[in-house]
Amino acid sequence: MNLMELVEKSKDIATVKRVFGEPVRHGDVVVIPVARIAQGGGGGQGQGRGDKGDEGSGSGGGYGFAATPAGVFVLKDGDAIWRPAVDVNRIVVGGQIVAVVLLLTLRAILKKRRRTR
Structure with missing residues (x-):
């Protein structure tokens, strides 16, 4: 072809x-x-x-x-x-991305607080 x-x-x-x-x-x-x-x-x-x-x-x-x-x-x-x-898969993936970003941000904040003590 x-x-x-x-x-x-x-x-x-x-x-x-x-x-x-x-x-x-x-x-x-x-x-x-x-x-x-x-x-x-x-x-x-x-x-x-x-x-x-x-x-x-x-x-x-x-x-x-x-x-x-x-x-x-x-x-x-x-x-x-x-x-x-409604694309449920897109909503779930978006929620997972937000959760990962939130956890990484909290981790960075907690590490910084430990260093300042």
């Missing part, structure tokens, strides 16, 4: 339907899921001699795609309300 084929296939992946999912209806309420989409690709090529004097050549390519939930739009009674998705 060459690089141009890879680029063409990647266009099909990052579509509006991937960002905005199919609406879900429940009575008079419509919920539209929304996602954050990230994609990237790259390629390479090489020619010439290798380090050991043997014939060199090369090729390469790659593509990455990631989607994470962003939230939902709730349509009810003519109003559109945004409800963001």
Whole structure:
């Protein structure tokens, strides 16, 4: 597969339907899921001699795609309300970082107090 084929296939992946999912209806309420989409690709090529004097050549390519939930739009009674998705993992990691910084700060303060006595 060459690089141009890879680029063409990647266009099909990052579509509006991937960002905005199919609406879900429940009575008079419509919920539209929304996602954050990230994609990237790259390629390479090489020619010439290798380090050991043997014939060199090369090729390469790659593509990455990631989607994470962003939230939902709730349509009810003519109003559109945004409800963001809560990323519990991000909250937990943030709390751990704050706790580590707090503990290191307390440690430094206690060490300084011991030296001044």
